[in-house]
Amino acid sequence: MALMMIAAVLAVMISAALPMLVAFLAVGLITHSRRRRAALRRGGSAGTVPLAYRPPVPPRPVAPPWPQARARFDMLRREYAAYECDPMQVLRLPALSDVTVPSTGRFVEAFAEAQALETDSPPAHTHAAAFVAAVDRAERAWRAARDAAERIRLSGLSPAERGTVERVIKLLTTARDSDSDAERLTAYAMARSELAKLDRAGVIHLPRTAQATLDAAGRGQLPA
Structure with a gap:
């Protein structure tokens, strides 16, 4: 008789606590599901939840x-x-x-x-x-x-101007290749004279550095 009464009391207690246990388990499952979705959105794995979001570190400029x-x-x-x-x-x-x-x-x-x-x-x-x-x-x-x-x-020059320029180039080639000092200095002098005419006519303008090279060669010095 006593065992029957104890069994009856236990049945009543279990039936009363069961809804609370079910509710507790449901709340736990919902919370876990929300944390899992949040972890996936933040780049974590399904089984982990990052403690805090850390923005990516920008690369250093090269x-x-x-x-x-x-x-x-x-x-x-x-x-x-x-x-x-x-x-x-x-x-x-x-x-x-x-x-x-x-x-x-x-x-x-x-x-x-x-x-x-x-x-x-x-x-x-x-x-x-x-x-x-x-x-x-x-x-x-x-x-x-x-x-x-x-x-x-030399396409922008007249035939006469092109002829003068070509003559100066030949004089400078002779001055560069000649083994005779006299011939070399004479060729440089003639080339400088022809270039001065072209410069006055506005046909050819030598940069100052090129003019300095000719001046030094005309004085008997080796051209730069």
Whole structure:
């Protein structure tokens, strides 16, 4: 009789607690499901929930290739100087020293811009990037100016002017190749005289560096 009463009491207690147990389990499942979805949205795995959201660290900016750009600009400067110091090159490609030719004018502007941005030591990131871009433009402009000068050559001169220029080139070739000091100095003197006429007529304008080379050669010194 006693066992029956105890069993009856236990049945009543279990029946009363069962709804609460079911509700507790349901709340737990819902909470777990919400945490799982939140973890997936934040990039976590299905079985983990990140403690806190951490935004991705932005990559460090890459330093512009300033040393390489400076080396390229030095090479460009040497190539440009070699042209301006060589009367023979100027006579063969006069458009490359004439800033009224559009391609030459663009190169001179791009070269001056790069030269203004050049520094002896690595500058700040923004300045370095501007210098690298300016060197790129100067190199492209130099190639375009040389290509245009190769196409033009002496085509803009009259037949008489072309004949004078070709005669000066022959004189300079003789002066360069001759083993005789007297013949060499005479050829340089005649070439300088003819170039002076072309300069006064506005046909050919030698850069000052090329003129200095001729002047030194005319005084018996080796040309630069």
